Amino acid sequence: MMTVTIASVPDREKLVAELWYEQELWGEISQDTGELVLEIYPNSTSRFRQLKCEDLIHAMQQAENKLLGK
Numbered sequence: 001m002m003t004v005t006i007a008s009v010p011d012r013e014k015l016v017a018e019l020w021y022e023q024e025l026w027g028e029i030s031q032d033t034g035e036l037v038l039e040i041y042p043n044s045t046s047r048f049r050q051l052k053c054e055d056l057i058h059a060m061q062q063a064e065n066k067l068l069g070k
Contacts, residue, residue, distance in 0.1 A: 002026070002051065002059040006066050017063030021051065029063045036064055 005018045017029040027040040
């Protein structure tokens with residue numbers, strides 16, 4: 001299951017949405033450029049991750065809503 005955490009990180013001016021999957025940071029949605037931008041991080045095992053599209057879409061919608069106050 002994917003979870004979304006809103007965080008203030010030192011290298012960003014605005015809040016970010018961290019995307020967590022199975023206790024590991026999977027990616028981050030930032031808004032510093034005025035647009036929501038997704039960064040995907042490599043995982044610790046260097047294996048491909050398989051995510052359900054429906055889980056990813058839900059997490060990204062949740063992140064957008066939290067970051068933009070919808």
